[in-house]
Amino acid sequence: MDIQAYIQSGIIESYVLGLTSSDETAEVERRRKEYIEVENAIIEFSQSLEESAFEHAIAPPPELKSKVLSAIKDLQKERTLVTPTEPNERAQVVQLQGGSNWRLIAAASVILFVVSAGLNFYLYNKYSNKEEDYQALLLQREILQAKNDVYQTQLKEWQSAAAMIADTGMAMIKMVSPKGKDDVATVFWDRRNKDVFVMVNRLPEPKVGRQYQLWAMVDGKPVDAGVLDPSCTSVCKMKNIPKAEAFAITLEKEGGNKIPNLKALFVLGNT
């Protein structure tokens, strides 16, 4: 056998490139053990092939590297899950033995998944409904609370009004309409500190831009005792009046006047 002729026949190149038939492959593998020249020829061609491949290298898109590395990381995780420390042989045995079990487990897990997905959907719907109910209840509670606050304030006001009426140190001056109308208001005048409070029992609703004003008659002259706050629904604190013969309410422009418009006198009462 002329080994040089064999080497130079191109069989080495076919072999390295993986283009040989199985017979040829077996032949080359037998001869490379027999003849160092064959082995060397294989190494030589492999190296020149590699060098040529490096010469003609084409850089892949740079973003590909991270994809490849993360794919490898995933494999690594799988591997550590399946076989904590042992190399391949062990894993293969386990796989062969457990072949049908794995199918069962896979089927069971699919069923479990479907059931749990359904349950999740049902529970989520239920949860959404409850959430709506809860929001409605919250709103109702807020409305009730607001109403309660209003009642509480009104009650406190009436309580203090009642306390004033009961208080013996408090002078109560009933003011009535000099024109014989039904209009009535009451002044509470603290004899001790001269604080003045007024309670509107019945007065017509003032027109827009108008406001009731309380006057104290001091030595025959009207003294401003403050305007009536429209938001005050019971007893309203007015200005401190040390001395007065009478009290009266007129309707003035919003914010009050310095001199009362006597044509718009609604109620009057002597002390």
Added chain:
Amino acid sequence: MNTGNLYHESELVSLLKQRHEHAFNYLYDHYSGSLYSVIVSIVPDRELANDLLQEVFVKIWRQIESYDNEKGRLFTWMLNVARNASIDAVRSKSYQQGQQNRELTENVYEEGGSVQMNTDRIGLRKIVHKLKEEYRVLVELSYFEGYTQDEISKMLKIPLGTVKTRLRSALLQLKQVIKP
């Protein structure tokens, strides 16, 4: 391109078999370009080639166990992994269908003679196309399309012995061309 060997090949292989990620990182940096050119020379579609490069590295990682350095160099082994994966992809049904459509549209502009499918030939395939026709066909069918010599003999109606000798001569010529 071959920028300094950080690892000796046997050292690299042994680290890879122990699943060192750092060694794999090095493998990618060092060989992705040459393996990519192998893939691209068989699969001109870049997107598919990108997927294939990923597939090839995953295969290398999975199958490094089966690589035997007694039988040949690491690169030769990886080249064949890349080549086989690329040929499988090209032979797959979905790829064939896409290719047929492409061929139809390209044929419209063909003025007769042999159909020049891959106008952007790359690397080794470019060199192969410098060979004379009877050699070129054999390298094309065997190396780039993955047909066995037996299959080629039947396809081209040439005796198996002739296929063998012609392919070998073709590769010898090719070797002369690629010799650095």
